[in-house]
Amino acid sequence: MQLLGAMKRGRPGIRATAEKNEPIGYLFILPQVLGFLVFGALPLIANVVLSLYKWSALTPPTFAGLKNFEKLIGDQVFWRSLQNTIVYSVEYVLPCLVVSLALAIVLNQRVRFMAFFRSAYYIPVITSYVVAAVIWNWLFDYNIGLFNQLLSLLHIPPVPWLLDSRIALSSLVVMAIWKNSGYTVLIYLAALQNIPSEFQEAAAIDGANRWQVFRHITWPLLLPTTFLVAVMLTIWSWQAFAQPYLMTRGGPARSTTTLVYSIYEYGFVFYDFGYAALVATVMTLLVFAVTLVQRRVIRQSVL
Amino acid sequence: MRRLLNRILVYVILGGLAVTMVLPFVAMLSQSLKITGEYIEYPFKWIPDKPTLDNYSLLLGNSKILRWTLNSLVISGGTAILQVITASLAGYGFARKRFRGRDAIFWAMMLQLMLPTQVTIIPIFLMLSKLKLVNTYWAFFLPFGTSIFSTFLMRQAMLTIPMEYDEAAKMDGANDFHIYRHVILPMCRPTFIVLAIFAFLAQWNDFFYALIVTQSDKMRTLQVGLATLQPIGGSPGVLMAGATFAFMPTLVLYLTQQRYIVEGLQAGGLKG
Secondary structure (H helix, E strand, O other): OHHHHHHHHOOOOOOOOOOOOOOHHHHHHHHHHHHHHHHHHHHHHHHHHHOOEEOEOOOOOEEOOOHHHHHHHOOHHHHHHHHHHHHHHHHHHHHHHHHHHHHHHHHHOOOOOHHHHHHHHHHHHHOOHHHHHHHHHHHOOOOOOHHHHHHHHOOOOOOOOOOOOOOHHHHHHHHHHHHHHHHHHHHHHHHHHOOOHHHHHHHHHOOOOHHHHHHHHHHHHHHHHHHHHHHHHHHHHOOOOHHHHHHHOOOOOOOOOOHHHHHHHHHHOOOEHHHHHHHHHHHHHHHHHHHHHHHHHHHHHHO | OHHHHHHHHHHHHHHHHHHHHHHHHHHHHHHHOOOHHHHOOOOOOOOOOOOOOHHHHHHHHHOOHHHHHHHHHHHHHHHHHHHHHHHHHHHHHHHHOOOOOHHHHHHHHHHHOOOOHHHHHHHHHHHHHHOOOOOOOHHHHHHHOOOHHHHHHHHHHHHOOOOHHHHHHHHOOOOHHHHHHHHHHHHOHHHHHHHHHHHHHHHHHOOHHHHHHOOOHHHOOHHHHHHHOOOEOOEOHHHHHHHHHHHHHHHHHHHHOHHHHHHHHHOOOOOO
């Protein structure tokens, strides 16, 4: 949060003035800047160059011009993975915000065992996706999974959670909400605790009921947090890889192939490095575009 | 009366959700203690009838899990140490020194932070394989030995310290490195610890990158190794034992370092 807050403000450090120059500063930032250049900036440029080449593991790279791009336009798998990523992102971000806001409001009242509740929500956040996937593969299992066992207690027929192309992606979203919503709860809780209680008390004295206090006092004050969290969750949701890799292999029928999963597959299963680099470049541009649009929305509706 | 009902409702909601969050882990532990017959039994039993450590001994005896754990410790520990060093050095430069282009360099790096790291995997992999570093620890130490996010947090922490400290130390004849090491760094201790924990956790939990740059069974990290694990001796509980094994260090770290972890999460420390 500090991070996005600072990016929004663009706060400079101690101002660099003309009269005082301390070149020793370059020495301090050198390792970090080298790391950034070699493993951050350079690969971004290399991606663009690589996407103009036909390069597989066995043959030497040859210049291919826009061949990769032409392939991309007609590539069903790419378009499907883009669609899946967007669906995953929308299905994930909105419920995650709603659920965690509700939970944070409840937690913000003075409750006993607060430490226990908080820990219970945070532990999935710091758990790895691999551990989570081992557990959820069993929970979702058609034959012996816990979910279908619970359904059968209610005399509901078993659900093919990961085996049906119409619901597999949503199943992954459910798991992602379980794993990550504790994080959003934490952010909302911090924001709620920053709202001076005088505001709500004053409104209550004026005769506002609980819903009115929330609607007209709390919610507007939470808007900046909400938008910043939305940006962050969106960027993260675009990174979905471990879930489809470990739980569905992008299937059934490509229904859970995400963008990152397709980059992995083109690059490290088919060894088509040039094409994988093109998909990565397109993804870079899309993420930038989505972030810029969201920032604009934030500016207009909050500031 | 209404107040009481309200109170009860709050605890029911919070308790119900907390239990929902935690139950999958209880089930994991429970399943890891069952032999095949009981594992697939219907209905599921939260407490095994005949708990057994067979799955754990199969795991330790028939997989390289100890080696994977060692790899993960070296990789996570090594990158955490490198990161706090490079980030605190850079944080000092960005927050407390004035030099041409400083803010431009800083914000150029911040721009990169908006991008998911996965988009640069192809060039990074090709570069590492040219340098013959794929499948070595260096494939982790080099790219993750520096971190823009850690630098950002270090800089933020160092910006809050008044400049008088530096000036006083300078009067006493201290050089810049001395001021960094003995004046500023000790004052940023909490941030330093938060960064170390999060750098460690991020690497410990990472799957995508480790999957691509480790290739032999011997070099796998714990997460990648766990992902390649198949039921040993036909016992599906082995996977649950592996998950429990990989989960425990995270849990211990959380329970012992809760304050720092919550603080780090609030700063936006962990990538979902």
